[in-house]
Amino acid sequence: MGQPPGGRAHGPDRTRAGRRRTWAAAGAALLSSAAIAGCSSGAVGPPVLNFYTPAxxxxxxxxxxxxxxTQANGRYTIVPQTLPKGADDQRLQLARRLVAGDTAVDIMGIDVTWTAEFATAGWITRLPEDVAAQVTQGTLAGPLETATFKGALWAAPLNTNTQILWYRKDLAPTPPKTWDEMISMSEALQQKGLPSYIEVQGAQYEGLSVWFNTMINSAGGQIVDENGTVLIGQEPSRGAAEKAATIMQRVAASPASDPSLSVAKENDGRLAMEAGTAAFQINYPFVYASINTPPPDGGGGGTFIDDQGRPAGTDTGKKVIDEFAWAPYPSVTPGTPAKPTIGGLNLAVSTTSLHPALAYEAVQCLRSRENQLRNATDAGVPPTLEALYGDPSFQQEYPAWQAIKESLDDASVRPKTPAYQSISIVLSDLLNPPAQINPQAVVGEMADQVVRAENSEGLVP
Incomplete structure (x- = not known):
């Protein structure tokens, strides 16, 4: 298993240059997108269902x-079409095709953050009641929530993802239950000259927005609701936002923090833990596979460490992997479970498809138990079917399966609004660098900027 950094862990990894796209670009590309539409669904023979997925x-x-x-027995053929690696590029290519009315787009793997936008734009179909009932049965509630918008189910969850706490048990025999406790433990380790870093995604990109969304939801708040009402500027969400921002600032400004936190992404945290400099990291399940995968030189398991847990220059017989452990995501409020933001990929049927009924049938097959188990064990993307978390073959590949399942059960989702892409840009811009956050001031600015994003008064990515 191994969740690739920058993949479906949380959503788009955007740059400033890539953000400032408008839908005018999509309109200008109509002719070219129609020309590259792919296999024709009207070809002689069984209908072709084009299945667009990320790389x-x-x-x-x-x-x-x-x-x-094969299971369709000649009634249709599913042809995979691979989208670009970057989530922004995937979204733009699909938008161009759908705006052009491309009938060669049938089934799409869409990021969980796109549901509201694609549904509002009229690009994906609402699942018929019978199909929705089948999709709902046995599917985890959190992933289902990512595919739901204004009371309707618009897609079928294929895979999901969530963060948990990964830590060094030699440095923290009892894992921290709250952020306050983790910060205190980190600073105590630093005072002893031991590895102390708390690794989390602090760079100016989607990962930082995910961190904040988890923290505000864990504190009992919300950024915006499904109706587009901005809540972050009013109580109780304002107080929750200030609490979230305060903890984020403390993590980054602590004398025990990683100096490069303001540019850190998922892979940076993984590497810091493997190098022996981090005591804690908030990250996705891919880090377990990474630390357990031997490199070509036959090593693996991270840096050698001495009896006190410091990186060692010689083979002491103990490595970071020997002390690598996991625990639930730290809570913001003692006694109240955290609400980690989940990611994942959902399957939607386009409104331009010539064969929607067949596409719905194909979606059910593509997200079957067997296919979700393969995706989990071979590609490192956790399943959305609850029964698989009790499957021994899944548990063998995911020793932290129980912590992952608990995280999914307590999950939060990102704001379900067509303006999410713009909101995420606002959040990551205002919160970076995390060490310089002024909690009271930044929340007021957030409220103003999120209102502008909802009203399409700013740049649209």
Missing amino acids: DAATQYGEAAADCT
């Missing part, structure tokens, strides 16, 4: 498409 886990999606084609 990560393309092999597994292709295998699922082949298996489901």
Whole structure:
């Protein structure tokens, strides 16, 4: 297993240059997108269902498409179409095709943050009641929430993802239960000259927005509701936002913090833990596979450490992997579970498809138990079917399965609004660098900027 950094862990990894796209660009590309529409669904023979997926886990999606084609027994053929690696580029290519009315787009793997936008734009179909009932049965509530908008189910959850706490048990025999406790433990380690870093995503990109969204939801607040009402500027969400921002600032400004936190992404935290400089990291399940995968030189397991847990220059017989452990995501309020923000990929049927009924059937096959288990064990993307968390083959690949499942059960989702892409840009801009956050001031600015994003008064990515 191994969740690739920058993949479906949380959503788009955007740059400033990539943000400032408008839908005028989509309109200008109508002719070119129609020209590259791919296989025609009107070709002679069984109907072709084009299945658009991101590049990560393309092999597994292709295998699922082949298996489901065989099971269709000649009634249709599923043809995988791989989108670009970057989530922004995936979204733009799909938008161009859908705005052009491309009938060769049938089934799409869409990021969980796109549901509201694609539904509002009229690009994806609302699942019929019978299909929605089948999708709902046995599917975890959190992933289902990412596919729901204004009371309707618009997609079928294929895989999900969530963060938990990964820590060094030699440095922290009892893992911290709250952020306050983790900060105190980190600073105590630093005073002893021991590895102390708390690794979390502090760079100016989607990961920082995810961190804040988890923290505000864990504190009992919300940024914006499904109706587009901005809540972050009013109580209780304002107080929750200030509490979230305060903790984030403390983590980054602590004398025990990683000096590079303001540019850190998922992979940076993984590397810091493997190098022996981090005591804690908030990250996705891919880090377990990474530390357990031997490199070509036959090593693996991270840096050698001495009896006190410091990086060692010689082979002492103990490595970071020997002390690598996991625990639930730290809470903001003692006694109240955290609400980690979940990611993932959902399957939606386009409104331009010539064969929606067949596409719905194919979606059910593509997200079957067998295919979700393969995606989980071979591609490192946790499943959305609850029963799989009790499957021994899944548990063997995911020793932290119980912590992952608990995180999913307590999950929060990102704001379900067509303006989410713009809101995320606002949040990551205002919160970076985290060490310089002024909690009271930044929350007021957030409220103003999120209102502008909801009203389309700023730049649209």
